Amino acid sequence: MSTETLLEVRQLESSYGPSQILFGMDFSMRQGETATLLGRNGMGKTTTVKSILGLVRPGAGEIRFRGERIERLSPDRIARMGLAVVPEGRQIFPVLTVEENLLAFAANRSASSQPWTLERVYHTFPRLQERRRNMGNQLSGGEQQMLAIGRALMTNPYLVILDEATEGLAPLIREEIWRCLGALRAQGQSIVVIDKYVQKLVGLADHHTIIERGQVVWRGASSELAAQPDIWHRYIGV
Incomplete structure (x- = not known):
């Protein structure tokens, strides 16, 4: 694994109007790592992602991607630098076919x-090949999530961020998503995952950052998190 820092967030403060959400958020990962952002709903995980992607303009702090500061760049510029997202809610194009979405x-x-x-992509998700002529709005939730992941990979990014990676998916589909993420990790793809299934994440990720009310309250390796189930119950509610 590379020792090069891929993404670094320092003392980040972000707000929606007068409502401050992040209070000195810190997060970093190296090239080739899989990392997680964990915490209950409403604690600042998605706001952190939106700040990294340029969708929320931070009030203070720094964000560096591949050594370059990006907190003042536009979302399209950040995307072109090689940062891709699988957003919460998938947000695929409903009136384009599977293949058109990917292209x-x-x-x-x-x-x-x-x-x-x-x-x-079709080799990774054979179901997408079967449905390649179907419109986006004709897919199940699991198929839409596969498509959203495939679409992100088609940009060949340095980093993929998955916001609520398996939210609302059936157990068999969740397992397929976990299998895919494990394969991507083995191939050296850098990944940030937001999800609530800690049992799966400790077997997938290198390290974890837990957020409570816009601040980091715990960070550590998978072995450390697996050994401290009380941390799960206190901050993640599992």
């Missing part, structure tokens, strides 16, 4: 020598 933003932003292609 809409296809690029090789990380200049990969083995880039993601339609064929590679």
